[in-house]
Amino acid sequence: MNDVTILIVDDEARMRKLIKDFLLQKNFHILEAEDGEKALKIYQEHKEKIGLILLDVMMPKLDGWSVLRQIRQENKQLPIIMLTARAEEQDELFGFELGVDEYITKPFSPKILVARVQAILKRTMQKEKELKSYDGIVIDNEGRTVTVDGKTIELSFREYELLKYLLENENIALSRDKILNTVWNYDYYGDSRTIDSHIKKIRHKLGKKGKHIQTIRGIGYKFEIK
Numbered sequence: 774m775n776d777v778t779i780l781i782v783d784d785e786a787r788m789r790k791l792i793k794d795f796l797l798q799k800n801f802h803i804l805e806a807e808d809g810e811k812a813l814k815i816y817q818e819h820k821e822k823i824g825l826i827l828l829d830v831m832m833p834k835l836d837g838w839s840v841l842r843q844i845r846q847e848n849k850q851l852p853i854i855m856l857t858a859r860a861e862e863q864d865e866l867f868g869f870e871l872g873v874d875e876y877i878t879k880p881f882s883p884k885i886l887v888a889r890v891q892a893i894l895k896r897t898m899q900k901e902k903e904l905k906s907y908d909g910i911v912i913d914n915e916g917r918t919v920t921v922d923g924k925t926i927e928l929s930f931r932e933y934e935l936l937k938y939l940l941e942n943e944n945i946a947l948s949r950d951k952i953l954n955t956v957w958n959y960d961y962y963g964d965s966r967t968i969d970s971h972i973k974k975i976r977h978k979l980g981k982k983g984k985h986i987q988t989i990r991g992i993g994y995k996f997e998i999k
Contacts, residue, residue: 777824777894778802782812782840783856784832792827795883796890809835813843823851825894827886830857838871845872852893856881907940908998910982926978931956935971939986939996948993968993 779801783789786807793803804819806812809832816823826844830837837855844851855868858879868876874893877886904911909922917933919926928936934956939947949968957967972994976983987995 776802778804778819778822779890780804780806780812780815780819780823780826782806782809782826782832782837783829784808785829788829788856791883792886795887799887799891801890808833809837809840812840816844820848824897825852825854825890827854827856827890830855838867841868841871841873850897852897854889854893907943907996908982908985910940910979910985912937912940921979921982928975928978932971932975932978935968936975939994943996943998946989946992946995950993952993 779796781789781792781796781803782805783792784807789805789807793805796803802822804815804823806815811834812826812828813835816826828837828840837857841853841855844853849872852874853872854875854877855873856877856879875889877889904913911920912918912933913920914937919928919933919936935952938952938956952968972986972988976986979986985996985998987997989995
């Protein structure tokens with residue numbers, strides 16, 4: 774967590790310094806912006822390393838809602854905490870609709886702010902660890918999505934379950950019977966050649982990465998990265 778860069782966006786220099794001083798004590802890296810336009814500029818320049826944004830709502834040039842909306846158009850995952858002097862229900866609901874992760878109402882305890890930042894980052898990093906990459910093939914079990922080098926591919930329910938089973942058993946030769954019993958369940962009485970058909974479709978959708986699904990003659994299949 775020490776390598777995380779946090780962007781603090783607030784038009785009050787005193788507020789930015791207060792937050793910055795407490796976050797620096799926890800070894801975070803800090804970027805600052807005094808208005809919405811500057812925030813978007815810094816975000817575009819450093820988006821590969823920014824791990825969280827603390828975003829004030831009321832700012833000159835471009836308010837926090839507009840900044841949030843533009844960032845969410847290209848990045849749905851980046852944790853964003855809104856700092857607001859208003860705690861009205863409608864404002865909070867509007868923010869959550871736009872994709873804010875949490876609200877902190879001013880005035881606030883800097884220690885509580887740091888604790889919330891650490892809690893959100895812990896959850897985010899834990900999820901990232903769960904998304905294991907197999908040479909660019911990533912399965913998100915929570916969202917039931919598969920990406921190949923960052924691009925989402927469309928799989929049917931059975932194709933998804935079959936690919937997931939192969940990946941979870943990387944380097945293990947799986948017989949057709951075992952695949953049928955696990956992916957299609959024990960009540961399936963069809964021809965095992967249906968597996969071959971699904972494998973063919975999955976390989977095609979994986980493109981060049983389809984080569985990792987190997988045919989084990991007389992047995993079945995194995996996912997292996999050489």
